[in-house]
Each structure stands twice: as structure tokens, then as C-alpha cells.
Amino acid sequence: MAKVLLSAKGIKIRFGGVVAADGIDLDVLQGENLAIIGPNGAGKTTFLNISTGYLRPQAGSITFLGQEITAQLPRTITKLGIARAFQIPQLFLDHTVMENMLIAAASRLGSPSGYTALSALPELPEMERLLDLVGVKLYASRKARELPEGQRKLVDIALALALKPRLLLMDEPTSGVASAEKLEIMDILTSALAKENVTSVFVEHDMDMVERYAHRVAVWNVGKIQKVGTPAEVLADPKVREQVIGI
Amino acid sequence: MSGRIKPVTTIALIFFLVSAVGPLLVSSWATLFALILAKGIVVLGIILLLQAGQVSFGHAMFFATGAYTAAFWGKYVGGGDIVLFIALGGITSAVFGLIVGLFVVRYREIFFGMLNLAFSMVLWSLLEKMFHYTNGADGIRVPRPALLGLSFTPETFQYVILYVSLLIAVVAFYGVQRYLDSPLGHMLRAIKSNETRLEYLGTSARRVLLIGYVISAFLGGIGGTLVAIIQQIATPEFGFWTKSGEFVFIAILGGSAHAFGAFAGAAMFECVRFYAAAHLADTWQLILGVVLIVIILYAPNGLIALRQRYGQAKQGGH
Ligand SMILES: Nc1ncnc2c1ncn2[C@@H]1O[C@H](COP(=O)(O)OP(=O)(O)OP(=O)(O)O)[C@@H](O)[C@H]1O
Ligand SMILES: [Mg+2]
Numbered sequence: 402m403a404k405v406l407l408s409a410k411g412i413k414i415r416f417g418g419v420v421a422a423d424g425i426d427l428d429v430l431q432g433e434n435l436a437i438i439g440p441n442g443a444g445k446t447t448f449l450n451i452s453t454g455y456l457r458p459q460a461g462s463i464t465f466l467g468q469e470i471t472a473q474l475p476r477t478i479t480k481l482g483i484a485r486a487f488q489i490p491q492l493f494l495d496h497t498v499m500e501n502m503l504i505a506a507a508s509r510l511g512s513p514s515g516y517t518a519l520s521a522l523p524e525l526p527e528m529e530r531l532l533d534l535v536g537v538k539l540y541a542s543r544k545a546r547e548l549p550e551g552q553r554k555l556v557d558i559a560l561a562l563a564l565k566p567r568l569l570l571m572d573e574p575t576s577g578v579a580s581a582e583k584l585e586i587m588d589i590l591t592s593a594l595a596k597e598n599v600t601s602v603f604v605e606h607d608m609d610m611v612e613r614y615a616h617r618v619a620v621w622n623v624g625k626i627q628k629v630g631t632p633a634e635v636l637a638d639p640k641v642r643e644q645v646i647g648i
Numbered sequence: 649m650s651g652r653i654k655p656v657t658t659i660a661l662i663f664f665l666v667s668a669v670g671p672l673l674v675s676s677w678a679t680l681f682a683l684i685l686a687k688g689i690v691v692l693g694i695i696l697l698l699q700a701g702q703v704s705f706g707h708a709m710f711f712a713t714g715a716y717t718a719a720f721w722g723k724y725v726g727g728g729d730i731v732l733f734i735a736l737g738g739i740t741s742a743v744f745g746l747i748v749g750l751f752v753v754r755y756r757e758i759f760f761g762m763l764n765l766a767f768s769m770v771l772w773s774l775l776e777k778m779f780h781y782t783n784g785a786d787g788i789r790v791p792r793p794a795l796l797g798l799s800f801t802p803e804t805f806q807y808v809i810l811y812v813s814l815l816i817a818v819v820a821f822y823g824v825q826r827y828l829d830s831p832l833g834h835m836l837r838a839i840k841s842n843e844t845r846l847e848y849l850g851t852s853a854r855r856v857l858l859i860g861y862v863i864s865a866f867l868g869g870i871g872g873t874l875v876a877i878i879q880q881i882a883t884p885e886f887g888f889w890t891k892s893g894e895f896v897f898i899a900i901l902g903g904s905a906h907a908f909g910a911f912a913g914a915a916m917f918e919c920v921r922f923y924a925a926a927h928l929a930d931t932w933q934l935i936l937g938v939v940l941i942v943i944i945l946y947a948p949n950g951l952i953a954l955r956q957r958y959g960q961a962k963q964g965g966h
Contacts, residue, residue: 476847476852493837507835509849511850513830513831514831515863517831518830519834
């Protein structure tokens with residue numbers, strides 16, 4: 402039995418009349434890649450928001466390695482080892498891509514200097530390696546603002562990796578990336594995650610990606626988890642096929 | 649990036665050189681340049697906060713704190729030394745900045761600006777109303793201090809305070825540039841572009857802003873101490889909201905993209921005031937108003953960006 406890294410119990414949240422989480426119970430196991438699938442508006446992003454402290458659930462609790470993290474601040478949860486890549490990339494647009502990475506590195510190290518140059522951080526080669534890993538090293542000295550959306554998403558993932566997390570939450574990591582490159586990036590990313598012992602949860606709409614890269618799949622539907630299982634089990638389920646995948 | 653900073657640094661060096669040599673040729677410039685440098689130091693602090701996208705409409709409170717620190721020392725202790733005044737003015741302002749900062753860094757934009765204004769108005773009222781201690785609106789005279797134990801005649805003293813201001817300005821300018829290029833400085837700018845991401849990297853945006861705020865208060869205090877010594881007086885006006893507005897005005901005039909904007913703006917501001925006030929009586933505000941309109945319309949990034957703009961226009965012509 403693999404160790405439970407993140408555990409959600411009875412998570413509930415509603416926004417006015419919209420129920421975005423209606424009793425979510427989910428365990429994320431150490432070392433796995435867990436895919437979250439489900440129709441638009443099912444509450445997938447909301448779950449990531451709650452897990453990282455951005456939203457406070459109206460009921461339920463979340464633990465990380467047995468430690469209660471419900472309603473902690475995002476920065477506290479980040480420090481515990483949960484990093485996040487966003488559905489809409491969240492970058493420092495006025496900084497270069499490398500500066501973005503170095504700010505992440507400086508954040509991870511803590512007590513940032515107010516005197517020595519950011520570019521003199523010894524983490525620079527490591528940040529270069531991470532940018533190379535997700536395939537955007539080419540853009541290192543460009544302003545984040547100048548990058549197309551797909552590349553920004555990859556930088557967003559690299560920023561999360563720069564934190565050396567134990568758990569990486571990714572919201573549609575390769576949406577906006579051309580489908581030919583998707584496979585290549587996910588291949589590299591998942592092997593890097595495995596090598597560095599990072600557990601991942603990724604929201605995904607593309608069932609090919611789910612089949613290829615997920616160890617387990619959780620199906621979201623109107624704030625509830627409809628089914629959890631291996632990709633084969635889940636994708637074979639007629640109800641899931643009809644309601645979520647739409648075949 | 650560095651290719652763009654270099655010309656500004658060159659202009660900064662020329663400016664500091666002119667500040668050092670010019671007053672030797674024209675003696676009325678000694679006080680003018682000392683004032684430009686002292687105010688430039690204050691505006692450096694405004695520029696720091698602008699990096700984080702925050703505008704303080706109450707920064708004169710630190711300017712006044714520095715000025716009154718020197719004034720109170722003169723009034724209650726007596727004597728005094730430039731070095732002592734500056735050290736004390738800087739420290740009291742930084743401590744005051746830490747206390748006010750703990751409140752204001754929770755807010756952003758208009759709320760940040762207005763809360764600063766509110767704190768500054770409280771200080772201004774106290775200075776104005778506690779007549780017994782502060783002489784109210786008349787202010788407190790700041791007798792000419794010594795420098796490391798040496799006393800000077802008024803003629804020599806204007807040069808002494810000029811060179812002290814110049815030394816501090818150069819150090820502050822260099823320090824702020826280093827700071828803006830450091831991880832903490834980049835995090836300050838990150839607050840402006842994406843505070844959410846900064847928090848998701850594990851950094852407290854409030855803490856980053858608080859550090860910037862305290863440094864900014866420190867610079868404001870030192871500038872205030874210098875101006876009180878130069879003008880030999882501290883009045884509640886030092887902490888009035890129009891004074892805060894003046895510092896923001898100078899920062900926008902000069903441009904906040906580079907630390908030198910503080911001195912470019914201060915030089916423009918004080919020169920217009922100095923010459924227009926001498927020749928055109930009460931019209932200097934009018935002239936500055938027009939200058940600011942022109943700047944906002946044609947060089948929204950301030951005087952220091954004019955060069956860049958000119959360069960781009962030339963490139964576009966090819
Ligand atoms: N902060 C919020 N305030 C109000 N409503 C919200 C908020 N966050 C999410 N919602 C609503 O909750 C529902 C679930 O949203 P969520 O973003 O979690 O869906 P999702 O599964 O990620 O969808 P998608 O696949 O489109 O990204 C939606 O109806 C959304 O409008
Ligand atoms: Mg979503």
C-alpha cells in the first residue's frame with residue numbers, strides 16, 4: 402500500500418447557487434500521476450484552489466503528509482512542498498523568463514538578499530536545466546510578456562518545478578501547446594517527475610494524455626467524484642464515456 | 649537590459665559631477681544642488697514603492713520625522729552634529745516606517761495611498777497642535793550643526809552640507825540600484841505584476857513590501873534631516889499632504905523605471921522653482937504643471953525615458 406501524500410475529506414464549497422465541491426474525498430498516493438477529468442465547470446480547478454489554500458472550503462479538511470493544511474495560506478502550503486501550475490499561466494510578465502525562474506529559486510531558498518544581484522544566484526544553471534526540460538530554454542532572456550500562451554504555460558510549470566516540490570498540481574498542463582509537442586513535453590515531464598520523486602495531479606481534457614500518463618484517474622462531475630480508477634477502468638465505464646468524454 | 653541602463657548611469661555620473669563642481673563656480677547653486685540631492689534621496693524611496701505599483705500619498709511624514717528629529721535635538725538637547733542628526737533622523741524614520749508599514753502593507757493601490765495619507769495627516773496635526781513642544785505652525789529652528797566636531801561659517805557651511813548631501817545621495821543611489829537588481833528588488837516588482845504567483849512561490853508579498861517600505865521611510869527621513877539642516881528649520885509643512893504630493897510629482901516627472909529618475913525629477917523641479925520664483929513671482933506652479941502635462945503626454949515614463957524615446961524614434965525612421 403503506497404503512502405498517502407494528500408488527503409481530502411468531505412470538501413464542500415458553493416458559490417451562490419453553484420456547487421463547486423459537494424463532498425470530495427480523495428487520496429493522492431506518493432509517486433503516482435493522478436489525472437482529474439470532468440466537464441467544464443465541474444469543480445476541478447476549485448479543488449486545486451482549495452488544496453493550495455487559495456479558497457477555504459465550507460466543510461471538510463485537507464491533510465498533507467498527515468498535517469492539517471485546510472485554510473492555510475498558499476505560501477505556507479507551498480513551503481510544505483506543494484507547488485502549482487495554473488490553468489491560466491501566472492507569470493511575472495515584466496520580467497524575463499530566467500528572472501521569473503530565479504525569483505522562484507530565491508523564494509525557495511528563503512531570506513532573499515537585498516544587495517547581491519538576482520542574476521548572481523548559484524541556482525542559475527539549475528534553472529536553465531529546468532527551462533530546457535520543458536523546452537523553453539530558448540526564451541530564457543525574453544520578457545514573459547512576449548511569449549505565446551503555450552510557452553507561457555510551460556514556463557509556469559518550470560516555475561513550479563523550481564520549487565522542488567513533493568507534490569505538483571497542474572491545471573491542464575499542455576493546453577495551448579501544439580499536439581505534436583504535447584507528447585514530447587509530457588514524456589519528458591513525467592520521466593523527470595519520476596526521477597525526482599515528485600508526485601503529480603494534473604487536470605486534463607485530452608483522453609490520450611490521460612491514457613498515456615496517468616496511473617489513476619478521478620472523474621469530476623458537478624462537484625462530486627463520479628469514479629476513481631485506472632485509466633483503462635475509467636475510460637471503459639459507459640457512464641463516464643457518455644457524461645464526461647461525450648461519446 | 650544593461651544596454652539601456654548604461655546611458656542613464658552615465659548621465660547620473662555627469663549629474664553628480666556637476667553637483668560637485670557647479671556650485672564652486674556659481675555660489676548660489678550650493679544650496680540649490682543640496683536641496684536637489686536631498687529631495688532626490690526622498691524620491692528614491694517613492695520610486696522603490698512605485699516598483700511594487702504602490703503610490704504613497706503620505707510619505708512626507710517620514711520627511712517630517714527626519715526634520716523634527718534634528719529640530720528636537722537642537723531644541724531639547726542642544727548643539728548637534730550633522731552625522732548624529734542624519735543617523736538619528738534615518739533611524740527614527742525607519743522605526744516609524746516599520747510601525748506604519750505594518751498597517752499599510754496590507755493594502756494596495758488607492759487604499760495604500762489613502763492610508764498613508766491618513767497617517768501623515770495625523771502626524772501633521774500633532775506637529776501643528778502640540779504647540780508647547782513644537783511651536784506649532786512656526787516650526788522649530790535648526791541651528792547650524794557641526795560636522796564631526798568642526799564648526800563652520802555660513803559661507804563654508806553651505807558647501808559642507810552640499811558635499812554631505814552629495815555623498816549620501818551617491819551612496820543611496822548606488823544602494824537602491826543594487827537593491828532593485830537583487831532578489832528582494834525583483835520580488836518588489838513581482839508584487840506589481842503578479843502577487844498571487846509570488847505567494848504561490850512561498851514568498852510573503854507583505855513582507856517584501858514591508859522591507860521596501862522601511863527602506864523608503866529611512867530614505868525619506870534622511871532627506872528630511874538634510875533639508876531641515878539646509879533650510880535651518882523644521883515646520884509642520886514638511887509633513888503636509890502637499891509635500892507628499894510634491895514627492896510623487898517629482899518621481900513621475902523624473903521617471904520611476906530607474907533610480908536616477910529621482911534626481912532628474914528633483915533637478916527639474918527645484919530648478920524651475922528656483923529660477924521661475926526669482927523671475928516670474930508666483931507662476932512656478934503653473935510652469936511645473938505645464939511641464940508635467942507635457943511629460944505625461946509625450947514621455948509617460950518620465951525625463952529619464954526621453955533619451956530612449958528619441959532613440960526609438962530614430963530607429964523607426966530607418
Ligand atoms: N471564486 C469563485 N467565485 C464564484 N464562482 C466560482 C469561483 N470559482 C469557481 N466558480 C464556479 O464554480 C464552478 C466550478 O469552477 P471550476 O473552475 O472549478 O471548474 P473546472 O472544472 O475547472 O472547469 P474548466 O474545465 O472549465 O476549467 C463554475 O461554475 C465556476 O463558475
Ligand atoms: Mg478549470
